[in-house]
Amino acid sequence: MTVARIATFAFSGIEAMPVEVEVQLASGLPAFLVVGLPDKAVAESRERVRAALVGLGLSLPPKRVLVNLAPADIVKEGSHFDLPIALGVLAAMGVLPREEVAGYAALGELSLDGAIRPVAGVLPAALGASARDLGLICPASQGGEAAWAGRVEVLAAPDLLALMNHFRGIQVLTPPEPPPPEAAAPRGPCLSEVKGQESAKRALEVAAAGGHNLFRSMTKEPLPHDVSVDGPA
Template identity: 60%
Template sequence: MTARVMTVAFAGIDTIPVDVQVQMASGLPAFSVVGLPDKAVSEARERVRSALSAMGLALPPKRITINLAPADLLKEGSHFDLPIALGLLAEMDVIGHEDIANFVVLGELGLDGSITGVGGILPAAMQASGLDRGIICPADNGAEALWAGELEILAPSRLTGLINHFKGTQILSRPCAPKVSSSPLSLPDLRDIKGQESAKRALEIAAAGGHNLLMSGPPGSGKSMLAARLPGLLPELNARQALETTVIHSVSGMLPEGGLIRTRPFRQPHHSASMPALVGG
């Protein structure tokens, strides 16, 4: 029987469902990962083997094949470790196939069996909610998954804790919601700028009317200094904008622990940055 675990791959901020298929067959002992994996996914073999060994489990001397479907989609990232490990545990009858059938799984494994945080948990949780599934993610990302709505969330810190939960000897509690501060962040203030009255007036008009703004002038004239004060003039993001901004930070791994981005982000690329560096290669 082939064990199947659902996870996701990322295309920008979009999530694509990936079916992790694990098969153990007779033959010379081998451990192969197919389905266009990158280097980080291929190295999952050693991390998974060591994590299972840390729990006192050894892979059987069989031909193990891991297929990541769809096979023509490039798989990147270390979050495939946990779904591969759970598929192997299901094939070894340590856990039941039905235990993992209704979850989307992401997580990176340490050599000691710990589960470390990964990026992209929020969009993966939103994908799981849309498919009417739960999500299994690292404990460090559990609070982040709560923003996706009402879905079952298992956020263990170690692989043994997840196995014990499925066996009924330990119950994983739902992650606690993070506290969201309503006080504004300390942003650069327009009052710090002395002079530049015309430029400050233009900044205020652009902020009030939602207009685009093009700054032109010699180096040192204050363009970056003025632009850095613009987020302080703008209102907080609404719920939809905050969620979209948080998804981008989640995929890039820049999201504060369980936080929700409510202030408008400000980026200051170097003047020599190329077009691919600005918009993505």
Template identity: 75%
Template structure:
């Protein structure tokens, strides 16, 4: 019998987070690890990072056909942030993680070969999109406070894959990240509230400021 697991994540179109479902099927057949759903090179390489990370924590893929599908299949998937949702869906398909709990979360993060989680772009818009869909968010530890800016959303920000596995299995509990405090001193300069219109541009500025991202401004 095949084994299927699912978890939510996001692709990005500019600053917009587009929902993507990662589906994993483990079925009898020649050993293989396949990723489909218009993955770019970084996503295609995820299978090697996932395989190495599992080996580093003492797990190995079953000698079966592991198929990863990212739906919708006609949407291009770009970036290394798909590493974590792929790994979690694979672990759920292997019955290492409880599938029911993964249904309540979206995830994004880049995996190191040792199972550590590295920061990725787009955590704040992903957290906002997850909150709108009444989902929690799993992201790298360094970006937990950024994700917490999304408001009333459960954020799991583990430093590595073992810490996240232990949380889902009830061995340890990850604390809810706290958004960083802003300076209480009043700001004497211009304010975005004084700008009329330009909603997309203002949102881009707010996301860049909250996440400490770089921003290129070009005068047309």
């Protein structure tokens, strides 16, 4: 009997609750079971994981594959359980080293060809992994988001094959960098981009500079002497 473990998270709002994915390969009739209060999306992970392995040229062994999501009294929701289940299965099969996989938390949705799709909750998961002294495995497109957590090793992979090559030492994944603040908070629209409408723009500038409502600026009343229009709109 072989058991592999990898961490992941369930989410309650923005709170990341630790979940341990246990994968057991045992003798018996071939089956692929997921237990631990999985919802419909998690139950469907079996087929996505199976198809992703086929896309890599692998197949499940003719054994009883049991995936337990612990603790079992918390409802598991979302497609982000695909990746930890797949990594747990690969570790139980001996394709990936069990000890190294156990040092990470993972989340991500799998496509049928093994690509890793983005999911919600990467930053809370990165913070949760950092608090537990674990690394984080996440989709490549969200590596920068996970890097905001600071002291956490992030493996941002485009697909399962890249992760397999990384753990084998064939092709090491480059640690992602957090995006610059400008990319995270793009600049909003500016009045300079508005063509014409000079009176309306003047009213907006006066309202913003004087700290009063726009209706007063749109009237024909003379402006107070203490109002400056040099401030930002």
